[in-house]
Amino acid sequence: MRPITSRRLRRLALPAIAACVLATAAATPASAASPCATDSSMRASTLCLINVERSARDLRPLRLDRRLSTAARRHSRDMVAKQYFAHDSRSGARFSARIARTGWMSGRGAWSVGENLGWGSGTLATPRAVVAAWMKSTGHRRNILSAKFRVIGIGIALRTPMGNAAGATYTTDFGS
Secondary structure (H helix, E strand, O other), X not given: XXXXXXXXXXHHHHXXXXXXXXXXXXXXXXXXXXXXXXXXXXXXXXXXXXXXXXXOOOOOOOEEOHHHHHHHHHHHHHHHHHOOOOOOOOOOXXXXXXXXXXXXXXXXXXXXXXXXXXXXXXXXXXHHHHHHHHHOOHHHHHHHOOOOOOEEEEEEEOOXXXXXXXOXXXXXXXXX
């Protein structure tokens, strides 16, 4: 991996950052400011911001995967509905089992998966705030910047797992 200089970062990331700024302008949960936010626009913004981080480090962008997104979306919704925040579901299912239930692992000789979770309310519920928090956390950052991951599923529930309050709950499932 080549070292990142401020000049190189500007050259590589500024065009992508500009696109993400435009995408995230409308991707703010209603509780944080915009009544126009949808989980779809927030997913697109989250993917864009994650790929800016990868691009700045010469890593391939992640592609959105339908099955991983199904697993991620179901988990975000489950955490909100059952008011918990954990990689393991209330029933005890590990995230790899949730992903396997979508059929994503079927037919793959070898695979690797990872998962990031996050939630917030107000301005902390935006894709920008959640991705920034993940980048400050060693384990979350490692998933985002892992060269072995090629695809991602993003699931966002527009409530929090803490008393179902206004905000957003994020799950990202990574796959090799």
